Amino acid sequence: MKLKKIATFLIATCTLLMSVAAEEKSVTNGVAWTDANGNVIQAHDTVVKYGSKYYWYGLDYSQEAAVGDGTGFMAVKCYESEDLVNWTWKSDVLTKQTDDRFYGMGNVFFPQVVYNKSTKMFVMWMGTSNGPLVAVSDKPYGNFHIHDTYVTTSSGSIINSVFVDDDGAAYLSAYVWEDLAVDAPKLYVYRLTDDYLEIRKEWNSWGDIYSISFDNRAIGRSKIIKHKGVYYLIFADYGSLISVASKLEYTGLTWYDFVGGSYTYQGVKWAYANSLYDEWSGVNSFENTSTSYEFSTLIAVQGEEGTSYIASFNGWNSSDMSNSTYTWQPLQWDDSKFSNMDVPYIGDYSSIVIDAKKGTVKGN
Secondary structure: OHHHHHHHHHHHHHHHHHHHHHHEEEEEOOEOOEOOOOOEOOOOOEEEEEOOEEEEEEEOOOOOOOOOOOOOOOEEEEEEEOOOOOOEEEEEEEEOOOOHHHOOOOOEEEEEEEEEOOOOEEEEEEEEOOOOEEEEEOOOOOOOEEOOOOOOOOOOEEEEEEEEOOOOOEEEEEEEOOOOOOOOOEEEEEEEOOOOOOEOOOOOOOOEEEEEOOOOOOEEEEEEEEEOOEEEEEEEEOOOOEOHHHHHOOOOOEEEEEOOEEEEOOOEEEEEEOOOOOOOOOOEEOOOOOOOOEEEEEEEEEEOOEEEEEEEEEEOOOOOHHHOEEEEEEEEEEOOOOOOOOEEEEOOOOEEEEEOOOOEEEEO
16 A cells, blocks of 8 residues: 555656646757747747737848848748747748838838737837838737838837836837937837827827936837836946947947947846836946847746746847847846845846746746
C-alpha cells in the first residue's frame, strides 16, 4: 500500500512539473528570432493581446540593403502567438498596394496598433514621410485599410505610441520638431476621439494636452503605462545635440545628423506623473541598460496571476535591416523606496522565461 501511495505521489509530482514546464517558455536575447516557417521575424514595433493570443506588428525591411538604401515602405507584418515565444506569420496587414498614398512614399514609422473595445475595431496609427496616417481593421491580422486622410498634428511630428487608459480613453504620443535651431524634439501627447481615429480638437487648436521636454533632451521611442495608479513614461533618450567631434568618440546609436552635430542614443530612461494632465517628474535612469540596442516598446503580459511587462529592445543590423535582433528584459518594480509609488527597473539577462498563462516574466 505504501509503495502504491509513493508511486501515486511521484506521478502527480512529475505531472505537475511537466505542466509548469509546458507553460514556461524561454527566449534568447541578442539574436534574430524566426517564425514557425523558419523565416526571420520582422516585428520591431508593437504587441497587442486579443483573446488568448498576442499579435506582433512591425515593418518589412526585406528590401532594405542597408539603412537608407532601400525601396521605401513595403508592408506592415503581423505575427500571432499564444505564449509570446513561438510565432506564426499571419499576413502583411498593410502593404504598398493598400492605398495610392503609399506609392512614392519614402518611409513609414512605428506602426502602433490598439484594440477599441467599444467599436470592436483594431486601429493602427503610424508616421509617414507625408504625415500621420490611421488604418483600421475588424481583425487583428487584417487587412487594414486607410481611414479618411492624413491626420493633422503639430508641425514636424512623428507618431510614437498609443496608450489606452483604464477608462478606455486613448492617448497618442508623437515627438515634434518645433525649431531645430534651438530645441530638441519634444514629446507631445494628444487625447484621441472615442473611436481612436482622430485627435480631439477641443483641447486647443492642435488638440494636444501637453508637451514633455526634459532639459532639452531628444526623446525617441516611448511608451506610457499605468501601474498602481501612477503613470510611467519609458523612453529612448537621445540626449542633447552633440558636436561632430564628440560623435566620433561615441560608440552608441546615432539618431539624426545635423550640420552642427548629432543626437545619439543614451539608453532608456523613465519619468512618472500622478495624472496625464500633471507635470512629469525629471529624468530617471535605469541601472542595467546598454546603448548597443535601442528601446522599442513595453509588452503587457496579461495572465491569471496579473500583468507583467517586457521591455523590448531592437538591435539594428545596419548592413541588413531584415536580419536585426531582439532583446527582451523583464520590467520589474521596487516598492521599498517610496510609500506612494514603485520604482521600475529593467533586468539584464541573456534569456528570459515567459509564462503567458500566468502573466509572469523572469530572468534566466
